Amino acid sequence: MPDESVLPGSPRLRDSLSNPGKPLVRLFKALEHAGEAVLPQVDPASADPAAATESRECRMLSPDEVTELVEAYRHGAEMNELSRQYGVHRHTVDRHLERAGVAKRPMTKMTPAKVEQATELYGQGLSTNQIGKQFGVSGSTVWKALKRAAVGMRAPVAR
Template structure:
């Protein structure tokens, strides 16, 4: 199994400023991680260093899990469900799996 190894990348002060501004304008941490080629924990550290308030994490409450189950039964994918709830597809998938939902095989 191959792993994706990233080179350690330092952001310039201008890039950090851009990253923080983008986050304040609603860009998600995972998107910023991809955009700047750094781990999401690095994004988190830069946001903490900037002293700005971070958005609260979206939790999959029991009510949301029930909604997700209904959407999955209607044919939506875990990624589509994740987008509806503002979470990653893998988070939606894990919540469905924990709720004993029989998962469909992935589409190639």
């Protein structure tokens, strides 16, 4: 029996052709002009909605946007913040900064002073998530910093 994943009308083939690239669209048009029958495109309404949410649109920043992004970073904006603002992945932001020759700030979020403060707050009963919100980092970052500082950690609370 043939592999169903490559048969016309199979979900795998249908999904791969549901958003054809420019070369494939040009081929379809050329075949239509030559009088050849071309398989109809998949109706977007019938596509799996879960699959549509998994992919992100590839967004190209204009040269002006890249300049704004670089200047915002130089004035203190964080990469994740710029990523959300411009609708691109943080790695894209990183590459733009790299191409612009920008020296990136170190990722050290928990300085020794912050670890000392976090130790005090943790001793007062605050959770690592609560402490993280105060410092602008994740709770796991606080947990790791406290663990490295040999702070006795409480048992996790069940949700």
